[in-house]
Amino acid sequence: MFGFILRRLAVAIPTLLLLIIFSFLLMHAAPGGPFTQERALPPQVLANLEAKYGLDDPLWRKIVDYVWGIVRHFDFGPSFVYPDRTVNQIIAAGFPITLTYGLLSFILAVVVGVTLGAAAAIRQNTWLDYLAVGVSIGAQVLPNFVMAPILVLVFTLILGWLPGGGWSFQNPDYWIMPVIALGTSYMASIARITRSSMLEVLSSNHIRTAKAKGLPARKIIMRHALKPALLPVISYLGPAFVSMITGSVVIDMYFSTGGIGKSFVDSALNRDYAVMMGVTILVGALTILFSLVVDILYAWIDPKIRY
Amino acid sequence: MTMIEHNKIEGMAARMAAEEVKGRSPWADARKRFFKNKAAMVALFVLLLVIAFAAFGNLFATWTYDSIDFSVMGSAATQGAPSIANGHYFGTDDLGRDLFARTIQGTRISLMVGIVGASVAVIVGTLYGATSGYIGGRTDAIMMRTVDILLSIPYMFVLILLLVIFGRSLSMLFLGIGLISWLEMSRIVRGQTLTLKNREFIEAARATGVPTWKIIIRHIVPNLLGVVAVYATLLVPLMILTESFISFLGLGVQEPLTSWGALISEGSGTMRYGTIWQLAFPLGFFVVTLFAFFFIGDGLRDALDPRDR
Numbered sequence: 095m096f097g098f099i100l101r102r103l104a105v106a107i108p109t110l111l112l113l114i115i116f117s118f119l120l121m122h123a124a125p126g127g128p129f130t131q132e133r134a135l136p137p138q139v140l141a142n143l144e145a146k147y148g149l150d151d152p153l154w155r156k157i158v159d160y161v162w163g164i165v166r167h168f169d170f171g172p173s174f175v176y177p178d179r180t181v182n183q184i185i186a187a188g189f190p191i192t193l194t195y196g197l198l199s200f201i202l203a204v205v206v207g208v209t210l211g212a213a214a215a216i217r218q219n220t221w222l223d224y225l226a227v228g229v230s231i232g233a234q235v236l237p238n239f240v241m242a243p244i245l246v247l248v249f250t251l252i253l254g255w256l257p258g259g260g261w262s263f264q265n266p267d268y269w270i271m272p273v274i275a276l277g278t279s280y281m282a283s284i285a286r287i288t289r290s291s292m293l294e295v296l297s298s299n300h301i302r303t304a305k306a307k308g309l310p311a312r313k314i315i316m317r318h319a320l321k322p323a324l325l326p327v328i329s330y331l332g333p334a335f336v337s338m339i340t341g342s343v344v345i346d347m348y349f350s351t352g353g354i355g356k357s358f359v360d361s362a363l364n365r366d367y368a369v370m371m372g373v374t375i376l377v378g379a380l381t382i383l384f385s386l387v388v389d390i391l392y393a394w395i396d397p398k399i400r401y
Numbered sequence: 402m403t404m405i406e407h408n409k410i411e412g413m414a415a416r417m418a419a420e421e422v423k424g425r426s427p428w429a430d431a432r433k434r435f436f437k438n439k440a441a442m443v444a445l446f447v448l449l450l451v452i453a454f455a456a457f458g459n460l461f462a463t464w465t466y467d468s469i470d471f472s473v474m475g476s477a478a479t480q481g482a483p484s485i486a487n488g489h490y491f492g493t494d495d496l497g498r499d500l501f502a503r504t505i506q507g508t509r510i511s512l513m514v515g516i517v518g519a520s521v522a523v524i525v526g527t528l529y530g531a532t533s534g535y536i537g538g539r540t541d542a543i544m545m546r547t548v549d550i551l552l553s554i555p556y557m558f559v560l561i562l563l564l565v566i567f568g569r570s571l572s573m574l575f576l577g578i579g580l581i582s583w584l585e586m587s588r589i590v591r592g593q594t595l596t597l598k599n600r601e602f603i604e605a606a607r608a609t610g611v612p613t614w615k616i617i618i619r620h621i622v623p624n625l626l627g628v629v630a631v632y633a634t635l636l637v638p639l640m641i642l643t644e645s646f647i648s649f650l651g652l653g654v655q656e657p658l659t660s661w662g663a664l665i666s667e668g669s670g671t672m673r674y675g676t677i678w679q680l681a682f683p684l685g686f687f688v689v690t691l692f693a694f695f696f697i698g699d700g701l702r703d704a705l706d707p708r709d710r
Contacts, residue, residue, distance in 0.1 A: 105546075105549075105550075108550075109550045109553055109554070112550065113554055116559075117559070117562060120562055120563065120566050121566065123566065123567075231695075234691070234692075234695060235638075235687075235688045235691040235692055235695070236688075237642055237645075237646070239645065239646060239649040239662070239665065239666070239669075240665065240684065240687070240688070242669070243665070243668070243669030243672065243680060243684075246669075246672075247672060247677075247680075251672070251673065258673075290409075336555060337557075339555065340555060340557040340558070340646075343557075343650060344646065344649060344650065347649075347650060348669070358558070358561075359650050359651070359652070362561055362562075362564075362565045362652055363565075363651070363652075365565060367566070370558075370561075370562055370565065371562075373558065374555065374558040374559065374562060377555045377558055378553075378554060378555050378558075381553060381554075381555050382553055385553055
């Protein structure tokens with residue numbers, strides 16, 4: 095197991111480095127520098143400024159410095175647009191919010207999706223099954239940026255039950271719509287995957303044996319069917335997690351929740367490359383870390399995988 | 402946004418490769434099954450309607466997508482509602498631009514993005530996957546490792562980074578979407594190539610001295626078409642979703658051009674002022690088209706997958 099984790103890390107770290115270098119090169123290729131303004135600075139002043147921030151160093155030196163700053167101090171450098179804020183401060187302000195509703199949404203999608211999918215498979219061809227299949231087909235075409243306006247239309251404009259935007263850590267009313275808007279399509283996918291793999295497991299030999307020896311239905315499902323049926327779900331969690339992080343950008347924009355997605359889009363519109371890179375790298379690191387966790391989980395659950 | 406069940410497609414790939422051709426051509430069989438599938442036929446019909454709308458809708462439009470109706474401008478909520486009388490069949494937006502013409506424009510761009518993305522996936526992904534799978538060994542390991550690494554990058558962020566740094570333009574959008582769309586396709590194609598490459602006809606080709614690239618183009622690729630067709634159909638809506646996502650954030654196509662994502666974004670921003678038609682029409686087209694593509698993809702898969710015969 096330890097060797098397996100080490101081997102996966104040996105791939106994960108170069109991937110992350112590659113991402114950092116790639117986005118750095120992109121930023122470097124962008125026209126204009128942080129001190130390019132309408133009123134040109136005197137060349138001497140510009141040269142001094144560039145020397146102070148290390149902008150006159152050769153390219154390889156800049157990359158090494160940047161990577162070293164991240165590795166050693168977790169420092170993404172200063173923002174190019176807001177002089178008094180560093181990238182770290184901007185990310186630290188938004189990240190807890192994103193993490194809160196993202197995590198809740200993820201849990202909701204997994205719990206509801208697996209329950210719905212498993213229930214649909216157990217009661218195949220009943221109204222419950224049709225409902226689950228109907229919901230999961232419908233939710234395919236309702237991604238977060240479609241769900242969000244529909245939810246606001248119904249719950250804020252028509253019913254007036256929930257606030258249409260904003261964020262408060264104290265008041266869960268603000269959490270409901272972001273969590274639902276972000277999670278619905280993943281919930282549907284998880285339900286569909288669980289249903290089809292559960293159906294396959296339920297018709298397999300070991301379940302027939304369990305039934306033949308008279309085990310109660312509850313026990314068959316909980317102990318013998320659910321675990322193998324969850325394998326495809328687990329391998330779906332990796333990509334789902336990544337696109338949920340991406341989806342949080344829409345949530346932040348639409349509900350004004352103030353998470354890192356907002357900083358990302360703002361920096362994209364302001365050409366604040368430092369913040370964009372910081373967020374991209376943070377998301378990349380989270381992605382790689384999460385797929386590592388999923389792989390380990392998978393290897394742990396699936397007895398067929400030998401490391 | 403993985404709405405495609407990869408294990409299903411891979412399983413189908415394996416079954417299709419294992420299938421021996423007997424008597425009737427498998428394509429004729431598949432066509433027959435596809436035409437019998439009611440959901441897929443309805444979806445195909447709806448999709449043709451949407452395409453016809455994008456292609457010929459302008460003949461009925463009295464306004465162009467970027468002209469402003471000054472009698473409506475600024476008071477869209479009261480005077481911009483859909484009406485036959487003033488030629489705004491779908492109403493107008495806040496600037497007084499005709500939503501009918503703008504929806505046609507948006508439909509064109511969204512469909513184009515979907516088709517370009519899927520085409521890149523078909524060409525690059527098929528060749529890459531077939532080459533990797535057929536050559537095998539160290540080359541295969543390196544090529545597939547590269548795909549793994551590229552897949553673990555949060556592409557949406559990188560795509561936005563690309564768009565911002567090199568300027569927002571349609572060609573950049575196509576390039577960025579094309580860069581990512583072929584990755585999954587190459588994996589699926591490689592999987593099927595692996596099962597194909599030990600079959601007798603490939604062995605025969607190799608024994609008679611056909612060069613490697615010719616075997617790949619002439620003998621491997623034609624046998625991959627079923628899987629590729631199914632996956633490409635399911636890829637088109639994913640590409641449309643990607644573009645809509647970016648345009649929803651205001652980082653995609655630029656005004657006065659528009660796309661479904663941009664129209665939905667605008668509509669969802671202004672619906673608080675009572676202009677619900679701004680959201681309803683683009684959203685309707687978006688949802689209907691996506692549904693159509695998914696049903697056609699499912700129908701194709703059922704038709705080409707010999708398992709349920």
